[in-house]
Amino acid sequence: MQDVNDTPDADQSDEASAEAPPEAQSHASGMGHDAREDAFTGFEDSMISSHMLDQSEIDSLLGNTFAGLPDREETGMERVIKAGFVAYERLPMLEIALDRFVRLLSSTLRSFTNDNVEITMEGTRSMCFGDYMNTVPSSSLFAVFKAVQWENYGLVVVDSGLSYSIIDILMGGPRGVGHAGTEGRPHTAIERSLIEKLITLTLNDLSVAFNPVCTIDLTFERLEVSSRFAAIARASNAVVMTKLHIDMEDKSGNLDLIIPYATLEPVRDRLSQQFMGERFGRDSIWENHLMSEILETDVEVSAVFEEKLLSLSQVLNLRPGTQIAFPYRSDTPIHVTLQCGQNSLFEGRLGQLHGKAAVKIERRLVPPDSPHPHTTPPLASRE
Template identity: 20%
Template sequence: MQDILSQQEIDELLESLTSGDISAERMKEEGEKKVKVYDFFRPNRFSKEQIRTIEMIHENFARLLSTFFSAQLRTAVDVKLLSVQELSYDEFIRSLIVPTVMALVRIEELGGEMLLEMNPVLAFAILERLLGGKGDGAEKRRPLTDIEQTIIMKLTSRVVRILAEAWHHILPMRASVAGLELNPQFVHIIAGNEMVALVSLEVAIQGVKGLMNLCFPYILLKPITGKLSARYWFSKTEQEGVQGTEQKNLLRRLGNAEIPIVVEIGRSTITTGELLQLQVGDVIALESKASGDIDVLIVDRPKFKARPGLVGEKLAVEITAIRREGDDNG
């Protein structure tokens, strides 16, 4: 009975049509039912909320990966999430070129595998930068050599650890690279008609852009689909503290950074004439005292005072004081 209009509603409708506020064509368009196409041969496995949660996870992964690549390649690298879509495994495999770079990633907690695929243009640009080249991304349609595969394997292993870090709020996982394949047609982790979540990332290294794809089979993520929700994501981040986690990750990375240390025994000033006459056996008197402390420099800046000595058969210094800003005399 809800479709029957009252006399007042009929009068208002006729008045609107007469005044031109509503056109008959517009009413016809609004009255048409919208039909959504549904393919029974490819049923959707992931809900919209689950897809959105996967997007949030990999937006964080893209930020972490940008930092990692920038440090490894010593240049600005921008990684951004392009899309997360659901499609069949066969469609994903057929969309790849041959040869490509595909890593088989084993996730112990879920008892299965996912795939990490890297476009050859991107792979060769990374290899060139790591080996001292410009990394101009000149297109090469050839398989990787054994040495190149070893380098990419090690790099991919570190990328996978960063991926596990991005998934930490949903599932603390141990992920490892089980193998590297150049022909996607030889990789059969699931049946071709099974559905997967495909995460596509764009990696930009200077003027070179390439795609990196992450393929998550639905049967792999099925045990944790209940956790793939924005509510669960935010509750976990609030419990653990996002800022605290990021700070710990940053401190851990800084803790592994190598810093050069220089111990300066002393300084002196001589003339150019004296420099030209120096011979083996000549003695140069330094400004510092033999019984005094010497400077320890961190990245060319004096940070500590120390006393020289020996540890076994090697020279060593013992820190005696910390130099403060503006302290020239120690």
């Protein structure tokens, strides 16, 4: 049985701890703090090494803080100002050409990346060039191209997600894990050359897509990293913006096609056709039928022998029986002009045919620019 006096009480333990030197206490507490810091740092390193956040996860974590501004409702004055824009819906052939472009680009990118590529056209809309450039992310790449026959420019905008995804695929990056690099860094010369190759293939397919409408050569001009150096139109100019979403298994990105209306102006009539092969809205069958009916229409033709200018006072003094003298001699032929309304048709000489007054046509005054052939009688008679 243990003696009660042998058991250390609380007071003795407190005294022992109080008698300990302060250097030993601080050393013990410092060792505990360093151990906790080392353990936390090791945990962080293991978490970072096991998984690195990509741009989509960062955007989700931050609540899409760096995403574009939400579309706001336009005011009445803005709608009045934009009423002068030619809506792309009035250009049916443009929409058909863009649909054809999506199919061609899908096949080209499958061969280019050796991967399964799906392209979706998210929308086409008319807007001001300045409004688009204010909302495009600063990390995008801007490819300026020239339409040779139209003598104007266009713009292809590749966002950072698509550019780095293409680079990962072409440089042999890992499959099935998405892009794991740093999207904020600038592109190297090799990466820029790969993006330029992508832009060149895109422009070739766009040129082929416009071939049923017109022949056009779209050539790559330059690649810019800042929107300030990619200004191809004034901020208030209207453009057609087409947004394409490109999926490559675990990687994806957006590609925007910007074409100013000034660029499309030379072929605006062809783009306004309702279907492929329509010739500027003309129907040759209806034209031929209408022309044949017009040629069968009866018109009144007047024979003008001579014209003389009279003053208004002389016209007011005309009375029944008043004679107007014309310079005519009996031995000279009478020249006659045949008119339909105020339009002069033919010139000829007055004569007789079968006891009736007739005009022999000597010269035609109507220009022979009509594509419809018709015969003109050599002699026109008038009762």
